[in-house]
Amino acid sequence: MGNIQSGNICLGLLAHVDAGKTTLSESLLYLSGAIRKKGRVDHGDTFLDTDSLEKERGITIFSKQAEFQAGGLTFTLMDTPGHRDFSPEMERTLQILDEAVLVISAADGVTGQVRNLWKLLKHYRIPVFIFVNKMDQPGTDRKEIFRRLQSALGPTLVDVTDGLEEETVQENAAVCDDALMERFLEGVPVTDRDVRELTAQRKLVPVWFGSALKMDGVDRLLSGLERFTQKKEYPDEFGARVFKINRDENRERLTWLKITGGTLRVKETVSRGGQEEEGKKVNQIRIYSGTAFRPVQEVRAGQVCAVTGLADSRIGEGWGSEPEGGGELLQPVFSSEVILPPEEDRMSALQKLRILEEEEPMLHVRAEEQTGRIFVQVMGGVQVEILKKLLLRRFGLRAEFGPGQVVYRETIAAPAEGIGHYEPLRHYAEVHLLLEPGAPGSGMQVTSACSTDVLAGNWQRLVLAALEERTPVGVLTGAPLTDMRITLIGGRAHEKHTEGGDFRQAAFRAVRQGLMQTKSILLEPVYQFRAELPAENAGRLMNDMRNRHGSAEMTETETVSGSGTQVTVTGSVPASSYGSYQQELIAYTHGNGSITVTPDGYQPCYNAQDVILEKNYDPDADTENPSGSVFCSHGAGTFVPWNEVPQYAHVQTGWGGNRTGGEEDGREGYAGDSFEARQEIVNRSRKTWQEREKEHSAGEEELKAIFERTYGLVKTRGEQEERPPQESRYADAYTAYWKGSSGQMGKRPGGKAYFLVDGYNIIFSWDDLRELASVNMDAARDKLIELMQDYQGYLGETLILVFDAYRVKGGRGEVQKNNNIYVVYTKEAETADAYIEKTVHELGRRHRVTVASSDGLEQVIILGEGAVRMSARELRSEIEHRKKTVGNGWKDEQAGRKNYLLDHADAETAEMLKK
Numbered sequence: 001m002g003n004i005q006s007g008n009i010c011l012g013l014l015a016h017v018d019a020g021k022t023t024l025s026e027s028l029l030y031l032s033g034a035i036r037k038k039g040r041v042d043h044g045d046t047f048l049d050t051d052s053l054e055k056e057r058g059i060t061i062f063s064k065q066a067e068f069q070a071g072g073l074t075f076t077l078m079d080t081p082g083h084r085d086f087s088p089e090m091e092r093t094l095q096i097l098d099e100a101v102l103v104i105s106a107a108d109g110v111t112g113q114v115r116n117l118w119k120l121l122k123h124y125r126i127p128v129f130i131f132v133n134k135m136d137q138p139g140t141d142r143k144e145i146f147r148r149l150q151s152a153l154g155p156t157l158v159d160v161t162d163g164l165e166e167e168t169v170q171e172n173a174a175v176c177d178d179a180l181m182e183r184f185l186e187g188v189p190v191t192d193r194d195v196r197e198l199t200a201q202r203k204l205v206p207v208w209f210g211s212a213l214k215m216d217g218v219d220r221l222l223s224g225l226e227r228f229t230q231k232k233e234y235p236d237e238f239g240a241r242v243f244k245i246n247r248d249e250n251r252e253r254l255t256w257l258k259i260t261g262g263t264l265r266v267k268e269t270v271s272r273g274g275q276e277e278e279g280k281k282v283n284q285i286r287i288y289s290g291t292a293f294r295p296v297q298e299v300r301a302g303q304v305c306a307v308t309g310l311a312d313s314r315i316g317e318g319w320g321s322e323p324e325g326g327g328e329l330l331q332p333v334f335s336s337e338v339i340l341p342p343e344e345d346r347m348s349a350l351q352k353l354r355i356l357e358e359e360e361p362m363l364h365v366r367a368e369e370q371t372g373r374i375f376v377q378v379m380g381g382v383q384v385e386i387l388k389k390l391l392l393r394r395f396g397l398r399a400e401f402g403p404g405q406v407v408y409r410e411t412i413a414a415p416a417e418g419i420g421h422y423e424p425l426r427h428y429a430e431v432h433l434l435l436e437p438g439a440p441g442s443g444m445q446v447t448s449a450c451s452t453d454v455l456a457g458n459w460q461r462l463v464l465a466a467l468e469e470r471t472p473v474g475v476l477t478g479a480p481l482t483d484m485r486i487t488l489i490g491g492r493a494h495e496k497h498t499e500g501g502d503f504r505q506a507a508f509r510a511v512r513q514g515l516m517q518t519k520s521i522l523l524e525p526v527y528q529f530r531a532e533l534p535a536e537n538a539g540r541l542m543n544d545m546r547n548r549h550g551s552a553e554m555t556e557t558e559t560v561s562g563s564g565t566q567v568t569v570t571g572s573v574p575a576s577s578y579g580s581y582q583q584e585l586i587a588y589t590h591g592n593g594s595i596t597v598t599p600d601g602y603q604p605c606y607n608a609q610d611v612i613l614e615k616n617y618d619p620d621a622d623t624e625n626p627s628g629s630v631f632c633s634h635g636a637g638t639f640v641p642w643n644e645v646p647q648y649a650h651v652q653t654g655w656g657g658n659r660t661g662g663e664e665d666g667r668e669g670y671a672g673d674s675f676e677a678r679q680e681i682v683n684r685s686r687k688t689w690q691e692r693e694k695e696h697s698a699g700e701e702e703l704k705a706i707f708e709r710t711y712g713l714v715k716t717r718g719e720q721e722e723r724p725p726q727e728s729r730y731a732d733a734y735t736a737y738w739k740g741s742s743g744q745m746g747k748r749p750g751g752k753a754y755f756l757v758d759g760y761n762i763i764f765s766w767d768d769l770r771e772l773a774s775v776n777m778d779a780a781r782d783k784l785i786e787l788m789q790d791y792q793g794y795l796g797e798t799l800i801l802v803f804d805a806y807r808v809k810g811g812r813g814e815v816q817k818n819n820n821i822y823v824v825y826t827k828e829a830e831t832a833d834a835y836i837e838k839t840v841h842e843l844g845r846r847h848r849v850t851v852a853s854s855d856g857l858e859q860v861i862i863l864g865e866g867a868v869r870m871s872a873r874e875l876r877s878e879i880e881h882r883k884k885t886v887g888n889g890w891k892d893e894q895a896g897r898k899n900y901l902l903d904h905a906d907a908e909t910a911e912m913l914k915k
Contacts, residue, residue, distance in 0.1 A: 003233045008302030010096055010258060011225070012078045012126075015103035016113035020133040022046050024103055024212035025066070025079050031215070031222055032068035034289070047290045063093045063244065065304055066289045071226040076304045087116075087379060088332075088362040089244075092315060094120055096243045096258035096304065098232055099127040099199075101221070106132050106140045106209075110152040112530055112596020118153055127199050129206050129228070130157065131221050136211040146207065153205075160206045161220060164195065176204040192227045200230040234301035238262035239273065239322035242313050245359050254286070254306040255313040257299075260322045264307075265298040273318035283309035315361050332362055332377035333525035333575045333599055334404035336384065341398055346372055352395045356387070377407055406576040408611065409523040409602050410474025411483040412437050417655045418514020419645050420506040421629035424637030429502035431463055432490035432653050435514040438483040441601045444471060448488040454651075455491040459503055463488055466504040472511045475619040475627075476520050476612055482602060483523075486511065490653040505630075512627035513642045516619065522608040525575040526550075528600035531585065533593030535565040540588065541595075542569060548577035549606040572600055753797035754843055757788060757875075758832045758853035760804055765854050765872030785818055787879065792820050794882050797850075800824060800839070802832040840867045 015021035026046055030038040035047050047066060066077045078097065080090040094100075100121060104114060121128050132145060142159075150157050158172045174184035176198055184190060198204035206224055210217015239261035246254055257264070264270070269279035286293040286306045299305045310319075318324050340349050350367055353374065357363045364377040378384050384401050391397040415436045422429050438445060446467045448460050471480045491506075529550075531541055538554060545552040550573030557567050578597065585593050605611055619627060627642035640648055763769040763780050773780035785801060792799040799821040805813065805828055813827035826835050836851055843849050849867035852875045870878070 004236050004262075004301060006232050006234055006300065006302035007073050008300065009073050009075050009229055009232065010078060010098045010302065010304055011075045012080055012093060012097040012100040013103065014080055014090065014094075014100055014117050014121075016105070016108065016111045016117070019103045019105040019108065020212045021103045022079065024101075024131060024133060024218065025077060027212045027215055027218040028077065028222060029066055029068055031219055032070060034066060034068035063089055064288075064290065067287070070222060073226060073229060073231075075225070078304070088360065090117075091120060092243050094124050094126065096241055097124070097126050098302070099129065099229060101129045101131055101225075103212075104130060104132050104149070106134045106145055107137055109145065109148055112598060115152070115530070115596075116598045122202075125202065127202055129199075129221070129224065130208070131212075131217070132207065132209045133212050135209050136214050136216065142209050145209075149207065156203060157205045157207050159209070160195075160224060161209045161217065164190065164192065173198070173204060196228045196230050199228050232302055234259075235261040235321065236301075238264060238270070238320040240264060240270075240319045241322050242310075242315055242317045242319070245313065245315055247359075252308055253311065254308060255310040256304070256306050257319070259299050259301050259303050259305070260318075261301050261320065263298055263300050264305075266296075270310075270319050273320060273322045273324060280310050280312075282307050314358075332364070332379050333407055333527075334379075335364075335366075335375050335377050335407045336404050337402035338374040338376060339400040339402055340374075344397065344399075346374070349397060349399070350374060352391065352397055356390065376401075378404065406524060408477055408479040408605065409482040409525075410476055410479045411481060411521050411523055412515065413519040413521055416514040416518035417489070417653065418510040418512070418517075419629070419649050420508065420510030420513060421631055421640075421645065421649060422502050422505040422509065423632040424630055425632065425635065426497050427499065427502045428492075428494035428497045428632075429459075429506040430492045430650050431488070431503060431506040431510045432649075432651055432655075433507070433510045433514060434485075434487040434489045434655065435511070435518065436485045436487070438485050440483055440603070442483050442485075444482060445485045446487075447485070450488045450490055455488075456493065459491065459493050459498070460488060462500050462503045463491065463507045466507045467511070470508070472508065472515075473622075473625055474520055474522075475512075475515045476522050476608075476617065477615040478617045478619075478622060478625075479522070481515075489655065490651045492651050509626055509629050512619075512625055513629070513645055516627045516642045522605040522611060523602040524605040524611075526572050526600050526603050527575055527578055527597035528572050529570065529578075529595055529597045531569045531593065531595040532566060533569070533585065533589050533595075535567045537589050537593060538567045538569055541585065541593075542571075544581070544584075545571055545573050548573050548581075550574065550577070573597075574603075574606060575599075577606075753848040754839075754850070755792075755795060755797045755799045756836050756839060756849070756851045757799070757801045758836060758851070758855065759784060759801050760832065761853050761855055762872050762875065766876060785821070785823060788821050789819050791879055791882070797848075798822070802826065802835050804832045805830065843867075 013021050013025055023040070023046075026035070026038045026040070029035045029047055040046065063081065064079050066079075068075050068077060078093050080093045081087070102114070102117060102121070104110065130149070132149070134140070135142065142161075146157070146159050156176055158169065158176065160169055160173075162169065164170070164173070170184065170190045173190045173195060174181045177194075180190065180194055180198070195204060195206065199206060206228055208217050208221045208224060210221070212218055238259075240257040240259050242255055242257060244256035246256075248254055264282065264285065266282060266285055269281050271279040284307065285296050285299055286308075287296055287299070287303070288306060293306070296305075313319075316324065338349070338353065340346065350365070353363070353365045353376065357365045357376075362377060362379070366375045367373070368375075376387070378387070378401075388399060388401065391399050412435060415434060418433045418435055420429075420431045420433075434449075446464050448464060450460060452460070467486055473479060474481050491503075493503075529545075529552075533541060535557070542552040542554070550571055552569050552571035555568050555570050557565060582595055585595050619625075629640050629642075629645045629648070630637045631640050631648050632638070759781065763773050763784055769780045769784060772783060781803065788799055788801050800823075801821055802824045803826070805826045813830070814825040816823045816825075824835065826832060833853075833855060836853070840849055840851060850870055851867055852870045852872065854872040
């Protein structure tokens with residue numbers, strides 16, 4: 001398979017509310033010749049805002065598209081909502097963009113919504129152009145506005161309004177790249193190609209100033225899009241991503257796709273990416289421009305289209321070669337009850353809400369079987385009003401919505417093995433899952449560390465698919481779980497009686513059974529806020545935030561002509577206690593202050609006990625989420641409560657973290673205990689969670705300090721940071737899983753044998769080396785190299801010792817041959833974890849691979865790739881054992897048998913080390 005170059009560019013328009021985004025889209029379409037008449041928002045005749053709700057409110061609610069030509073490129077213009085309540089719709093469109101134009105109002109500057117958009121653009125690595133609109137308004141100072149933009153968004157912004165040929169523009173563009181700056185100083189001018197390449201790499205952001213309403217500067221923006229847009233490369237194998245689902249005026253279901261590879265043709269049969277299923281036939285392909293569309297026979301890579309025929313498609317799916325997409329960053333933090341008229345049938349209303357949920361997955365429609373109540377999750381009040389009108393217009397359903405309630409989450413503080421068994425008559429499945437706490441913000445992760453010799457691959461895939469499609473709920477309040485890793489570590493099927501649904505039942509019961517044993521933590525959503533207000537009011541705001549269990553600090557001070565001293569205060573505050581603080585701030589600052597908030601993940605709930613008491617959730621009474629299992633007894637299915645399940649389980653994994661139902665000592669922390677006992681453990685678990693994060697930070701600081709004492713200032717790894725090394729409580733069980741019948745770890749038939757060692761992980765796990773490292777890191781590293789050389793003499797395997805290149809600024813990586821072992825220093829910003837995981841992925845299925853590391857996350861990944869892990873403690877024990885058993889002459893004896901490495905690596909090893 002090769003790559004194809006495409007001139008189809010998916011261009012997004014993004015902005016905060018009232019920045020003039022829709023007006024700019026009208027101007028671009030008009031100047032490019034795509035439309036003959038330029039509409040206006042206030043006249044209600046714009047080309048893209050065609051929905052009656054959009055005309056009524058004067059805002060964009062639904063993303064739309066239109067095509068226009070510029071030079072040799074075909075742009076699909078994606079107009080996205082600007083209001084915060086419709087941010088999920090905007091974010092889903094972001095995931096298919098090739099580049100974006102960020103529209104900023106000259107009067108408003110960098111608002112909270114602009115900052116949020118900027119973060120999302122960075123997260124999705126989308127090249128950006130900026131158009132500063134409404135420069136026709138009085139009092140706008142271009143130089144001052146640009147200075148503030150650079151201060152808020154970064155020095156990579158370059159004002160190209162006057163053309164790239166201007167000397168100052170040339171110099172400002174050259175500063176964005178070291179190589180370009182060197183050429184510029186040698187007299188080589190900056191070209192369109194230079195700007196095009198730097199923009200594609202997000203090293204440069206071109207900025208234009210103008211007025212979309214008066215068509216000032218829009219022609220320069222259009223010309224810049226043509227000059228500075230780089231053609232895209234796509235694979236020639238078909239792939240597509242679903243980013244939107246809606247229905248046309250005839251109620252026909254449309255699936256909106258961005259083609260990410262190859263070609264899609266009418267009547268072609270396609271399947272979801274990475275799934276074995278019967279394909280779906282594409283009945284019709286439509287290219288939309290505004291409300292009108294033209295049917296086409298095929299679409300190529302880079303194009304955006306709507307298709308009919310994919311009746312069960314879901315937003316975020318990948319089709320063909322395109323994998324499943326990741327979850328959105330923006331999530332609703334409030335849930336609201338849907339209040340139906342007395343005469344309305346509940347099931348009929350629920351079905352209508354499910355249709356809306358297809359189009360807006362963030363609604364998370366939930367129905368309580370016990371009470372009959374229906375809940376939806378919403379972003380804010382404007383979205384609620386739109387939902388009411390949509391239900392009335394499309395289904396004739398008059399619904400009201402109750403007051404917003406905070407959407408809580410739950411996680412766990414300690415690992416546990418969950419066991420689920422489902423064996424009514426002529427059915428059979430047993431599943432063993434390892435539940436572990438994840439890092440804050442990591443969401444739910446599902447993986448397998450189970451050998452196919454224990455449970456066949458098709459059953460494993462069924463378990464993983466079931467866990468991924470349905471988010472389990474916790475046992476404190478019944479809230480959805482997050483920040484957890486679920487690993488399949490064992491299971492069993494029956495040759496005749498097992499069906500796919502049996503494993504679904506067993507998997508869900510296993511999760512629940514594990515939760516009932518371990519310690520749970522209640523989490524609540526928090527906002528990140530940014531407030532700009534007069535200096536004399538800053539004290540009150542900071543005090544108000546502390547009273548609301550938040551944090552605040554003053555970050556900027558600026559003297560504004562005619563307004564005195566203005567300050568900027570930033571911080572975070574729980575969503576539950578923020579309330580309507582914006583109105584309160586406007587009141588006490590007499591309209592001179594403003595505050596914007598953006599969702600910032602979840603933290604332990606400050607009033608967990610009150611919330612749990614209010615919810616009054618009984619996990620044993622939740623029949624939709626049973627924690628017990630069904631075993632076969634005397635020819636009939638018998639229910640066994642969660643605390644007795646381990647006694648009846650048919651599979652023994654060797655994981656020693658669970659307690660049986662017969663234990664009475666230290667039982668607090670079980671979800672089945674009294675409420676008071678559970679709450680006590682919740683409070684302690686919350687502290688444990690916070691202490692774990694503190695220790696994480698302290699461990700990183702200690703490591704950094706040691707490096708800086710030895711090598712000078714080091715560069716942190718930023719977003720690539722992994723968890724600190726830590727001994728795994730469940731390591732022995734994993735090791736047992738991967739032993740052969742002879743008890744020898746990692747003995748695969750045939751193939752070479754590789755032994756990889758995470759150098760700094762071992763150093764900081766062994767007391768003697770850690771003490772030595774605190775004085776001299778070079779000495780600790782040399783000592784470990786010497787020990788590994790001795791160990792390889794006995795081992796006789798290819799031994800590779802890997803060190804993080806923390807200290808190598810601009811390092812390209814290095815491989816050294818030290819006697820009989822290889823020592824690898826990774827590239828800058830590449831961790832030893834990443835190098836080892838990549839190497840294991842390449843070699844683990846064909847050769848015997850063992851990895852020495854005590855990083856819990858790395859262990860799971862290693863096992864999933866078919867390798868064997870050895871903890872730092874086990875490696876030390878192995879070395880000491882061999883020294884005692886063989887004596888001081890063991891190394892010479894093994895050397896005489898030629899078990900050490902050859903002077904030169906074989907071709908496969910050499911190629912692998914280069915990577």
